[in-house]
Amino acid sequence: MxxxxxxxxxxxxxxxxxxxxxxxxxxxxxxxxxxxxxxxxxxxxxxxxxxxxxxxxxxxxxxxxxxxxxxxxxxxxxxxxxxxxxxxxxxxxxxxxxxxxxxxxxxxxAPQKDTxxxxxxxxxxRLNRGPNIVAIGGGTGLSTLLSGLKRYSGNLTAIVTVADDGGSSGVLRRELGVQPPGDIRNCLAALAREEPLLTRLFQYRFTAGGGLEGHSFGNLFLSALTAITGNLETAITASSKVLAVQGQVVPATSADVRLWAELENGERLEGESNIGEAQSPIVRLGCTPPRPAALPRALEAIANADLIVLGPGSLYTSLLPNLLVPELVEAIGRSHAPRLYICNLMTQPGETDGLDVNGHLRAIESQLASIGIQQRLFDSVLAQDALPAGPELDYYRSKGAEPVDCDLDGLHEQGYRVMLASMQGPQQRSQGRDFKGTLRHDSRSLALAVMRFYRAKAKRQND
The missing domain is CATH 1.10.3350 (HP0242-like fold)
Incomplete structure (x- = not known):
């Protein structure tokens, strides 16, 4: 008692x-x-x-x-x-x-919140006083970065590629004539401040039903709003209000972009989903229509940015398509903000086989040169420190993927500033032959590394 x-x-x-x-x-x-x-x-x-x-x-x-x-x-x-x-x-x-x-x-x-x-x-x-960060990319890499960065700043802008033509996005694009909503949906969910149940609803994917199977609710919601409002940009704004999005999500262009790639063996692949399965190294990437126009909101965000980040994500299908928009590239070149490229942890079979960090950077510079840009846009690199050996690494190697090696001395000689950090998620243990783990960026570790880079850069500028 x-x-x-x-x-x-x-x-x-x-x-x-x-x-x-x-x-x-x-x-x-x-x-x-x-x-x-x-x-x-x-x-x-x-x-x-x-x-x-x-x-x-x-x-x-x-x-x-x-x-x-x-x-x-x-x-x-x-x-x-x-x-x-x-x-x-x-x-x-x-x-x-x-x-x-x-x-x-x-x-x-907020009757349900304990805060x-x-x-x-x-x-x-604190979030309102955070830096203006522009993150450029697509796929799961960009949404992972955003979900981590929203803990440090409320002034976030995600510039998202709209070249996807596979899965649910591809079906909606072909049947409804809308821009692919998948990557945009993921970014909206990553930046949402609303109740988790509403975010889960937005990400819910139907597993049955004629015509519905494989589609996510968020994709259908965005496609319906696009049809009602007349354009994807307005639909994103309305969805952002529903989800109480912290920041803004902007498509890289309003054009109906179709990717194509020329391979080293002379073959030409059409469509983003086919490029990811290339059987020969990619030597050139382009789109139809060529030189699509950027949205004013994207250009304004870049002009006001305190930090511009490219990646992580699939090099040829998530990152470089954004650099096919000349106005975006020119705006990045005019910006005085620090610019950081975040490299992937592992190579992607059929897309970046055998490429180290230097190879990824050469692909970016080659892409910029193809549209007449000789300026190096991203001279700072965030790369993964050495990955520990384990079943995860063995599993990826069995699928044809390898860790993206980083030659620090070589990159320094070329004038790159390289920051190494441990950014992978928690290690998963294998269960015999049924191991299905993933080696991906962890949102918290990734965002922490990015903010350390920004703060170190800001400190040097102030000194």
Whole structure:
């Protein structure tokens, strides 16, 4: 019994300390709360003064008389005792009123969330002060990066390729004539701040049903909104409001882009889904129509960026298609923001066989040269540190993939600034022959490495 009573006392004490801490947090600058509370108080006093003047000052006289009588009564008990008592009662009433008021606001705005309102406001202030980051890419790599970066900044822009022609996106593109929504859907879900159930609904993929099997709800939702609003950009804006997206998602172009690739053996492949299965090294990538126009929002985001990131993702089907939009490339070239290329962990059979980090960079520079850009856009590289041996690595090697090696000395000689980090997700253990693990970037580790690069760059510039 004594132990239980002690636990309860300790719990109450901890709760009191926690409440006191939150009360002090309301005094921190930048919450944009105190100024409006004081404004309301001043307005209340002025309203009372105006009413008193209108009533020929009689209410003021009555109020002062009442206060004077009350003070005389209280002072009779000894001002050394009465003064502190009245002061403490007044402070207690103010704190109680503020606590209950903000508690009511918290329950009204977010009844299911446990985060205290002051903590939520402090977190939002920190995110609002985060850097303007533009992430360019597509596929799962971009959505993984975004889900990590949203912990550090609310000023995120994802510029997404719209060249996908496989799976659910490909079917909707062929049958409805809409731009492929799959990569955009993944980015919206990654940046969503709304309830997890709504995000899961957006990512839900039908496993049965004639005509529905294989489609995700989010793809259908975006396609329907595109048909209603007339363009994908407006549909994305509407979806962003539904999911309370932190930042913005912008297609690289509004054109109906179709990829093609020329291989080393002279063969030409049409379509993004076919390029990923190339049987010979890719020597050139292009699209139809050539030189598609960029969206103004994408150009504006790049112009205002504090950091521009390319990758991670499939080199020829997720990253380079964005660089087929000349206006995007020119905007990146004009930007004074640091530019970072994030390399993949593993090679992709049929797309990047045998390429190390240097090979990936050469492919990017070759692609830029093909549209007349000789400037090196990404001179900083984030690459994976040596991957530990294990069943995951053996599994990937059995499928024809290898770790993307990084020749630090060679890259430094070419003028690249290289940062190595451990960015893979938690190691998964094999279960006999049924191992189906993945070696992918972990969103937290990846975002942490990117922010370390940005902070180090900003520090050098300030020094």
């Amino acid at each position: 004594r132990q239980r009573a002690g636990d309860q006392t300790g719990s109450r004490r901890g709760e009191l300390v926690d409440r006191s801490r939150r009360a002090v947090q309301w005094l921190q600058p930048g919450l944009v709360v105190k100024r409006w509370v004081l404004t309301s108080a001043l307005g209340f006093v002025l309203a009372l003064l105006g009413a008193a003047i209108w009533a020929d000052l009689k209410p003021i006289y009555w109020t002062l008389t009442t206060i004077d009588d009350l003070l005389r009564v209280l002072a009779g008990a000894g001002r050394e005792f009465t003064g502190p008592l009245v002061l403490l009662v007044g402070i207690g009433l103010v704190l109680l009123g503020q606590s209950r008021s903000f508690g009511s606001i918290q329950r009204a705005l 205290a309102l002051v903590d939520a406001l402090l977190a939002q202030r």
